[in-house]
Amino acid sequence: MANIPIDRLADELVQAIKEYTEDVENVVRKKTDEVARKVLKEAQVLAPKRTGEYAKTFTITKEDGYGIARRIIWNKKHYRRVHLLEFGHAKANGEGRVKEYPHLRPAYDKHGARLPDELKRVIENGG
Template identity: 75%
Template sequence: MANIPIDRLADELVQAVKEYTDDVAEGVRKTVDKTARKVLQETKALAPKRTGEYAQSFGITKEDGYGTTKRIVWNKKHYRRVHLLEFGHAKVNGGRVPAYPHLRPAYEKYAADLPNELKRVIENGG
């Protein structure tokens, strides 16, 4: 342990807390990115593939703010169609089109473990 003069103790403590916070924030970002990539890959695999264009147009949007890390998996080209395929919809002349769940199962599969992974990152300091 280094000898620290008493007048520099507060500065050293602030620096140590800042390093820990930066390490944890980077670890959280990496963990959220990894989970989002898994959700994206699973969504593409489960999506209906009549032509394959719908499944390939899924992507990730990053929204980072002060103290927040958010990743949104969405369909960039056919975003209006996602809820119709995910939950099914009514036909014009009666009846229903069957649902093809693909986004929600992928999210539930990988996002369920995310709090435990984030807890591990925080406990380990990044």
């Protein structure tokens, strides 16, 4: 460790914390992107395939801000249909229900559930 004059100690501490924060932030964004891509691929595989168009139109939207790395996986063209397929719905004539095809929640549960543990490890290790 270098010898630091007492009048420069505060500046050195601020610089060290800034570097740590930037390193952790970059790794958190990379991990979040990685998990989002895995969830997207899994959702496309699990999605109902009558023509295949529905699965192809899933996409990832990034919402980044200070201290925020959010990825939203949604269907760009058939966004109104997703919850109907995911959870099922009542038939138009009111007699019975249409079968559900869970595809987003299982994909998230498989890949997204491990993300908090991975991020905790990254933060503890400093990037």
